[in-house]
Amino acid sequence: MKDIQFALRKLRKSPAFTFIAVLTLALGIGLNTTIFSLVNDLFLRGLPVFKDPSRVVHLMGGDKSRGLEDIGVSAPRYFHYRDGQTLFESIAAENFFLFTLTGLGDAVQVFGGRLTSNYFDLLGVRPILGRNFLPEEEEGADVAVVTKAFWQKRLGGDPNVIGRSITLDGMPHTIVGVIPNMPVTWFGANPVAEVWTTKPFQLPGFSYDRMMRGTSFLRVIGRIKPGMPLDQVKAGLPSLDQSYRTQYPNKIDSSLTSTVRTLPQDVTQNFRAGFITLFAAVTFVLLIACSNVANLLLVRFSGRRREIALRMAIGASRASVVRLFVFESVLVSAIAGLAGAFVAWRLVPLVPRMAANFLPFESNTATSVSMPVLLFTIGLSLLTGLLMGIYPALQGSHADLVDSLKEGGRGTAGSVRQQRFRKILVGAQVALSVTLLAGAALLITSFVRLTQQNIGFRTQNLWTGAITLPTSQYRASA
Known part of the structure; x- marks a missing residue:
């Protein structure tokens, strides 16, 4: 001292x-x-929002011969994963989506996704209010789950928000749950999502047959079974790929090989x-x-x-x-x-x-x-x-x-x-x-x-924009 x-x-x-x-x-x-x-x-x-994130993996496709890596999963490949594997407790899919929100002041675009009903249950996300999606809502219900930030910022923290309707792309959706704000790293280069709906296999401008050709657009996650090491999961993927090629030889993604990465790494x-x-x-x-x-x-x-x-x-x-x-x-x-x-x-x-x-x-x-x-x-x-x-x-x-x-x-x-x-x-x-x-x-x-790279055209005095066509008004594909 x-x-x-x-x-x-x-x-x-x-x-x-x-x-x-x-x-x-x-x-x-x-x-x-x-x-x-x-x-x-x-x-x-x-x-911190997720339960035991080390057991959750992101499944992706790739083809080294064509320089493709870390691309999404097609709908038929997802169904094949879901129905023919023994490596995971469950598998879920998300289709990132940009919604047009109306009815709450000026029309705004909010980032979100269309999910399979078990998505948040797989991640272990517990709602602050209400509930997660139900299996029967996956394809036939216009329901939505919003984040705490969306609830407080756009809905004024309404304590009676469950059952309230919001309009997304011209369609009314009933709010069934409010979840904690998702980690910003979860979305990579995308904006932070605020709202999710169901119907992940419905793509605007795509017919069901066209979607089932093997277009890769889904983010697929799976929860590994307890006690199963990641190396064993990786070793089991080639047999899944081979069975997919055998069953669907004409799909455009049949040549892709599957890879997995844990959520913390991803x-x-x-x-x-x-x-x-x-x-x-x-x-x-x-x-x-x-x-x-x-x-x-x-x-x-x-x-x-x-x-x-x-x-x-x-x-x-x-x-x-x-x-x-x-x-x-x-x-x-x-x-x-x-x-x-x-x-x-x-x-x-x-x-x-x-x-x-x-x-x-x-x-x-x-x-x-x-x-x-x-x-x-x-x-x-x-x-x-x-x-x-x-x-x-x-x-x-x-x-x-x-x-x-x-x-x-x-x-x-x-x-x-x-x-x-x-x-x-x-x-x-x-x-x-x-x-x-x-x-x-x-x-x-x-x-x-x-x-200062030359990108092939002059960028001075140029603006970019986008025009959205609400699915409620333009249901037929072009």
Whole structure:
């Protein structure tokens, strides 16, 4: 306790050093905490709305010979999966859809999907109000399930919403349930869904016969049976594919092979590489900050050689001197950690607004610094303090008592070994900075070149739009 109090007094006596060291480390720790908060939300926290998401897989098709991968599943292949497999407890399908919502003010388009009736039951999503779809509603009922956000934003949080009607594509649909907001990562590049209906095998402009030719448009998920490893599921897919080719040789998707990916892998795979790069960049920033502060500490401890010599002359052990200096460096990093946590607390909510077009967040997504992130910040602060303080403390404790107590000692210059180490630290800072700047320059250059690619026509003064044809008014296919 006395060592900590002494370290505090020393830091108070050197406000310039304390301010520069804390500010430098706070920026590095704050950036790392911000990125870790996003990584925690996207990759580590999982899919909290779903039950046991590691047992849920996404089934896809592909054909390496034609360069096709991760494409949807056709209706006949889905029926074949559902009726002829022994790998899954259940299988469900979704057809992403863009609905035109009317009757609640101006007409707006809302993203959603048409589902098989067991979709939410398979995922383990429990409604906040009402219920999930029933089997008898899959093909013959105009019913809808909406998210909590839709319920609060568009329906005013009406407590009597169950049984209320909304108009989608000109057709009235009865709301039977309100579910929690789905994770934004669940929809990949698509907007976040707000409403779901049944009738997943009815495509506007497609007759039933045309749809059954093998057009791939469904997102199919399955829940693996308890105790069955994923490798066994993958091993069982080729036999399913072969039986499908034998039974339906003329389907346009008969040459496709099936693949599976677990939900945690599926919803984050497009963002892993980018976040690894981003995490590496902010780690470089923290290492630069650590080497900078370590250099300052080395100079600071070298300037206290006379104090160290006096302590050791009156009986202080080398370990106690090292402990005193390490406490000082850890104290600096702890204060910087508090400042970094504040920086992250202010930055994290801004990320969805600034990067909604690049990350799977809506601009109004509520993000905050959670307990795991705070624990990460504490651990990072302590590690930073030890990393930057241990070597300067060890070097500072190597005191020549006679030379250090003389007026003509080395003073703040330090030993040859210390000067060499300081040069190494400066070189490391330069190397890390150049690497970081070179990587940033390459990314910016690549981005600029992509934006300047010739796409075959002039884009100046051009607008794009879409015209929807409600199925209630245009039932016949073109």
